[in-house]
Amino acid sequence: MFTLSRSSGLPETAAAPPGAGRALRAAVIGTGGIARGAHLPALRALAPDVEVDAAVDVSEESVREFCAANGVPHPYTDLARMLSERRPDLVVICTPPAVHREQTVAALRAGAWVLCEKPPCPSLEEFDAMCAQESEGGPYAAIVFQHRLGSGSRHVRRLLADGALGRPLVAHCQTTWYRDTAYFAAPWRGRWETEGGGPTMGHGIHQMDLFLDLLGPWSEVKAMAGRLVHDVETEDVSTALVRFENGALGTVVNSVLSPDEVSRVRIDCERATVEVTHLYGHSNADWRITPAPGVPEEEAASWREFGDDEPSSHLAQMRAFTDDVRAGRRPDTSGEGGRTTLELVAALYKSAFTDTTVLAGEIGPGDPFYPALHGGAPGWAPTKAQEVTV
Template identity: 35%
Template sequence: MSSHIKTVAVVGCGIGRSHIVEGYIDDPSRWRVLAVCDLDQARLDAVADEFDVPRRTRAFADLLAMDDLDVIDVCTPPGSHKELVIQALRAGKHVVCEKPLVGSLADADDVIAVEKDSPGLLMPIFQYRYGDGVQKAKRIIDAGIAGKPYLGTVETLWKRTADYYDVPWRGKWATELGGVLMTHAIHQHDMMTYLMGPVASLFARVATRVNAIEVEDCVSASWLMASGALVSASATLGSQDEISRLRLAFETVTFESGGGCYSPGDDPWTILPANDRVAAEIDGLLRDWQPVGRRFKGQMRAYHDALVGRGPLPVTSADARQALELVTAFYTSAETRTDVALPIGPDHPKYRSWRPDTA
């Protein structure tokens, strides 16, 4: 087999099935799904049969012992990520991990320390970054054409009803680690910082109003970006029509995301230049645009490039830590009713856990 084809084991057959469908199975020149793993035998069999995966196991340790396995893709519930990722890194594997990478900044720093001593490349999932719309915006901003960032709005207006919370790990602090902030808005918030840079401080209010759950399902927040720009973020799971929307006003370009609730990175984005000169610069920059692949397809493709030395890691553990830092600031602000400054280090009271029962 060509050394450019990487073998993958997918662990957890919920969203893991989507990784196979969108990211791996249609890309045989890059990926071969060698194994699937799930504690639930029926789910395991269904996915292994559907995609003709040669190996199936309920024991994660079996994967660690497979010498011909390059990548372990962790798609289990959040509470198990840290242990599985560390075991996989220590076994010398490359690792993909679903969001959230782990359940606290302390855990993120533990994982990052293990990653530094391991040969494998760890890529957290943030597939919403992948789509031609968001990638074009990123290229325009990084080229300096958009100028100074002024203001952003980011909306995560989704709908989740009681049946969504039938899965036992959802809706609880101990296992889901948070609500709409942790599970849903984390994608759009990552997109906002991807495009507008890091957050300097934020104030947030959270409420649980939609479902009978422990964690929050409504959020309203104000961010001050390190650049001086302002961002307004809102999220709910009680919207009848589902919308993910980012709007970013820069000095010479205003951007608005496309309409896909679960793929807001897709083309077309509305890109409004301030004048003809800026429009011409954008046209020139994007003239030879090559489609990047949307969602998991684009992210896995860029990961493969990194594995074969043809590009940088598309999402890093530092990016995942930044997303968790934002989550920590949100929950701290909501609990203390104060503006919370970032970055957040080991001396912060919520460094070891952002859960409300810890301080």
């Protein structure tokens, strides 16, 4: 069984956590839609404890406009130069997946903590290479898995962990979205090298991460994938059966073919069903707990007391991430905490493309699905990859 190594080759003694007695200096890498619509507002909401000091983009026009419009003082088109001159405490990576490894490694080597948009990188091999740059006590690289955050998921996680709902038995994870032909007209979409995968990797990974966060480790997966509508390299739909270490059985559906769009996680336990239904983010009102017959009403009522409403969001994750930076503490979505979700994605692809059951821990160095999620599988891998692996 493959286990992620913690050896980084860096000094054993880590520097003191950054930002003591001052604002954390942040830099945004990539100035497109996700940076403008999600990450920058989250960073600015944390002022004065966080200040956005710089931004980087390959387009000088884009980064200068971004900085001028948002009061960011230092625009750059060269990441290495920005890291050297501005020495940020943390960077937020909002670029396409193909460059995440290179940018994350550069930032970690420069001493900056990293919050990287999903998907973190196009393979387990690249993820492990990123983790190899970490040192005990930080800096660490974390993945944006914001659906773990928020009062709803926190409350349900506690109920499940405490055994209040009984043993989890049957579960369902659904990301059924709709993307038309125009969406895939962008040349980087639907390609393994630039997008990292289809809806399994690029869309459903959020719900799958929440699924695992609530239910715990998975042990095996059996999957299918299809390319039913769109002319792409990757899949446009996938389905899977997942067995968890606790014995629960689950189903996973990821699709960009579904006009009635929904994101959903449901867990049937011995004493209750708990379910969240939303699209791009959940609040307390999106969760429902249905008790089994015989459960006292007063107990069921206590399960529905979620407390103050904190929606899942980039702000919720950014707040937790900056707390971790100041404490010198590994974020929940870094290292093994993020790898287990990416490993499930890789295992789903391997199972679907080889028609086999894949066990947790089996994809490591020497496995064709370790350096590339398509695994060189005929009919799925890009032509060059098929020629190399055949």
